[in-house]
Amino acid sequence: MSIALTCSHVNKQYGRTYALRNLDMQLEENVIYGLLGRNGAGKTTLLNMIAGGIFPDGGTIEVRGKKLGRGELPKDFCFVREENKHFGGARVIDNLQFAAKFHPHWDWTFAHELLQTFRIDPRQKIRQLSRGMQSLVGNIIGLASRAPLTLYDEPVLGLDVLMREKFYKALLEDYANYPRTILLSTHLIDEIAPVAERVYILEAGSLLLHDEMERIRMEAYLIRGNSEAVASFTAGKRVLNTEAYGHGTIAALYAKLDDGDRQQAREMNISIENLTLQKFFSYLIEGGQ
Numbered sequence: 001m002s003i004a005l006t007c008s009h010v011n012k013q014y015g016r017t018y019a020l021r022n023l024d025m026q027l028e029e030n031v032i033y034g035l036l037g038r039n040g041a042g043k044t045t046l047l048n049m050i051a052g053g054i055f056p057d058g059g060t061i062e063v064r065g066k067k068l069g070r071g072e073l074p075k076d077f078c079f080v081r082e083e084n085k086h087f088g089g090a091r092v093i094d095n096l097q098f099a100a101k102f103h104p105h106w107d108w109t110f111a112h113e114l115l116q117t118f119r120i121d122p123r124q125k126i127r128q129l130s131r132g133m134q135s136l137v138g139n140i141i142g143l144a145s146r147a148p149l150t151l152y153d154e155p156v157l158g159l160d161v162l163m164r165e166k167f168y169k170a171l172l173e174d175y176a177n178y179p180r181t182i183l184l185s186t187h188l189i190d191e192i193a194p195v196a197e198r199v200y201i202l203e204a205g206s207l208l209l210h211d212e213m214e215r216i217r218m219e220a221y222l223i224r225g226n227s228e229a230v231a232s233f234t235a236g237k238r239v240l241n242t243e244a245y246g247h248g249t250i251a252a253l254y255a256k257l258d259d260g261d262r263q264q265a266r267e268m269n270i271s272i273e274n275l276t277l278q279k280f281f282s283y284l285i286e287g288g289q
């Protein structure tokens with residue numbers, strides 16, 4: 001297992017607000033990670049910090065074993081920001097040519113294929129593109145750079161559903177042929193579920209949870225039944241949140257349920273359903289555990 005990125009005890013404060021608080025993160029090479037969190041959770045600050053744009057008040061960031069110094073950029077990385085910079089009358093092709101100079105793994109054939117996929121005319125001025133199309137130019141750069149560490153901050157913001165699907169498809173297909181470490185922040189949580197292999201969830205600058213997507217898929221449940229039965233069934237299991245309804249209780253569980261548990265649930269008249277990632281995220285945040 002090779003490590004692409006390590007954040008250790010990272011802190012960043014703006015006045016009295018902790019944008020990041022004692023944050024630890026370790027990304028393995030060649031894995032796609034989702035970065036989730038509510039507004040203001042610290043996602044952009046973290047991505048900016050990894051990209052060398054902000055220096056932590058405390059803690060360290062290492063990219064492929066090399067500690068980032070103040071003002072230092074990591075080697076061989078690509079950061080696709082929420083809003084990409086463009087100057088004056090720059091055309092799409094100008095931005096791509098500029099990006100190509102900085103990315104040693106850049107693939108022009110792939111970049112042109114992506115322009116066609118997303119129906120972007122390379123001669124068009126960036127400022128004349130819609131918000132969504134501007135995001136796509138950034139995403140094309142992120143993909144064609146094939147950087148071993150690629151960071152995306154809200155890459156699908158402003159994209160219609162078809163373009164979002166096309167982006168994720170292009171990302172997954174290219175990743176299968178050219179594996180790299182990808183960290184992708186998004187608010188469209190359920191859309192990231194089939195894309196990310198692991199997720200980091202931030203809340204108020206701290207890490208709330210990091211886990212395998214597969215585990216969340218297999219072990220996040222909503223159970224519903226008589227309050228006493230639910231209390232007895234959930235005893236000793238990780239309960240994210242409980243809500244009363246009439247004489248019953250709904251509980252969000254994060255636990256492995258075996259055949260014995262399922263049999264017990266049937267006998268107690270308790271229903272069990274799987275939680276989507278979005279629901280899991282909401283219960284985790286609401287429950288604060």
Ligand SMILES: Nc1ncnc2c1ncn2[C@@H]1O[C@H](COP(=O)(O)OP(=O)(O)OP(=O)(O)O)[C@@H](O)[C@H]1O
Pocket residue numbers: 014017018019037038039040041042043044045046
């Ligand atoms: N330059 C700054 N000056 C003051 N406060 C800041 C600055 N940048 C970020 N913050 C604060 O730090 C916290 C984290 O902000 P950040 O932008 O990292 O969150 P986020 O998770 O990316 O949010 P969103 O999903 O809304 O983009 C917020 O409380 C924000 O107000």
